[in-house]
Amino acid sequence: MRNNLDVKLAFGVMALLLIMVGFLQSWGVALAILNLCLISAVMSMGVNIQWGYSGLINFGVMGFLAIGGFATIVISVPPVTEAWSAGGFGIILSGLILFTLIAGIFYLHQKFQSKYKNYLLFFLVISVIPIMKLASGPSISAIESIDAATSGFLGGFDLPIILSWFFGAIFAAIVAFIIGKVCLGLRSDYLAISTLLISGIVVSFVKHEEWLTRGVKNVTGLKRPVPFEVDLQNSDWFINFVEFLFKERLSKITNLDEKIISLNDLVMTSSSIFVKLSFSIIFSIVLITILVFSEKALRSPWGRMMRAIRDNEDAAKAMGKNVVKRHLHIFMIGSAIIGFSGAMLVTYDGLFTPASYQPLRYTFIIWVMVLLGGTGNNYGAILGAFVVWFIWIESAPAALFLINTLMSQVDNTNQLKIHLIDSIPYFRYLMMGLGLLVVMRYRPKGLLPEKIIKS
């Protein structure tokens, strides 16, 4: 990125805004916004790879995020041994049956030639559900009945949670492969609707298969790649570190008791900031790595081929490019990145709440990020994520401020004012919609348009 004044300017303004939040509200809020901006940036890069690089419309972002979140459970949660001994065998057996069925269906689809092939496949696919129900039903109810209030699920493999990010990507890529095989041949609007429906199915799977994910009962207390606040507050090196940082401020306080109290306060706030900062560093490393790779990919022959396919599919086909295969690959790569970010999101939150996956929040906002930032331009997608997430968080205080200033004459018991203040969370949707429409109309290529790469 040489001589890209607009990029530098845009990110400079963004950094300034975040610093302003730090001074005006608090550094904790600023870092929280930054962290979610970073995670959203990874998500929007995943969408950008699909939509910006090759023009595939994927409205199933929510589903892939849920898969990433699911990976954190399966990989990092300690296994529930009683559940495994109660139903583990049945689950493994039915998993094998499912695998054979799917493999058989794919094998038949490719090798079997007959007039009735389609009908046979149809009945095979339909029969999967009852067979699975028969095979796994008893073990599922056995697992769910064990300690239902606190556990009632299989648990995971007790591995480090960072590993689950990669598994989130792998799981998402596998699901994307299956979806891609079925749907990628469809026209763009059909593809949009199908992916949207599939993401609904994925989320309802995660929500209702309690033996696997605890479903709507949520999984809390996940591991972290960074230390917990409580541990920091009790460790000597951290307290010494804080004391060293705020030496000047502390030296002004003469009373010993007051000194200890203020030191405690400082340790409290700094521990949460320290945790958030470490998260920011890890997320930035991830983001920059992905950014470097996707920029390299964009400039490679592969990126050129992708752009050729996007801009003129027929011409690319005529040049001997296998468009279907390339589409499948890019669909898998983009979905893997989205799955990765989904795992990051759950890790950062520290809990997995399947019921919170809503298409408005987890599919369309990500799309607004990409479209607003600039399709086909990675820096644009990242900027879009930052801007949109910033607006998303800060529009509530802004709306409150606006209502209070505009209606300062009006009594606080006024029904309209109370109603408006109650509905503040929905103003952000209004902002998103208006922002999207304005950008689509006046800057259809986004804030940072795609650069034409000559190579």
Add this chain to the structure above:
Amino acid sequence: MDFLNAIALLTNYIIVPALTYGSQLALGAIGVTLIYGVLRFANFAYGDLMAFATMVVILTTWYLQSLGITLGFLPTALLALPIGIIATIILSLFFDKTVFKYYRDKKSEPVILIVVSIGVMFILNAIVRIIIGPGDVIFMDGARFIIKAGEFKKMSGLNEGIALKSTQVITFITTIITCSILFYFLNKTKTGKSMRAYSNNEDLALLSGIDPTKIIIYTWVIVSILATIAGTLYCLDKSFKPLSYWNNLLPIFAATIVGGIGNPLGAFYGGFVIAFTEIGLTYAYKKFLVYILPEQLEPSSLVQYISTDYKFAISFAILVTVLIYRPNGIFKGKVI
């Protein structure tokens, strides 16, 4: 007797609910399909358009109720429908003029129009939730049941009752009337024919002197009427919740594609196909089989194909099946 009981059971738990749900889907799907046929894009804002229309109807109903005007045993909401329709028409035409017209004139790709409709969706969603709040709104009045399950049991002497809610009957009858008028309009009147011509072949229609602006206005008017009726019927039957319209949009899309996108008659049938499969596959047939099978064969499990949690999955599975075997839908699509 057992056989009659089994029939009554099915009627109560499958046929009546599916006819109601199917009517709601059919009305919605016709709206989506008309927009697709004439304006050539899948309108993601349609669910929230229905929510907006219903909101206006609810507000008007509250006003009428406060004046003491009711419709006797019919819900007052029916009286408020015209106001809702007018408000929705104004809103649709406003969005068409400010948003969609620009892209139509530019002949943008359908994907761009989908994205724009998502912007409209966000705005409508916010407006509805700001005005009426996100929670459940119940405003039903009039008679609740036409036949209660207990009364039916007494009348017929069967073990199984059939309950018929008044809203279910209203939904079905209104849908049939609306669709008959609509199909008469599309097939017999000059304006309807010109709409079909425009949908079928834009250039040819323009050549024969059909005014596109008029066609588009007509389309939005019809779509708004359908959205208001469908939205109101849905919330009379269930309850009003802004987000539930969004969830309803997905089966509506499925119904549209299954029926052949752009084909209103197909969308009508598509709605019922989706509704019957969804309810038929999630119903537990144990009791039904107990009635009709001899004792030795009685099932021990619920005999349910898939649990109700996966209603989504069914509409999608139908969609995929149709797309694989008949990519243009069960009925040929892309012709009004």
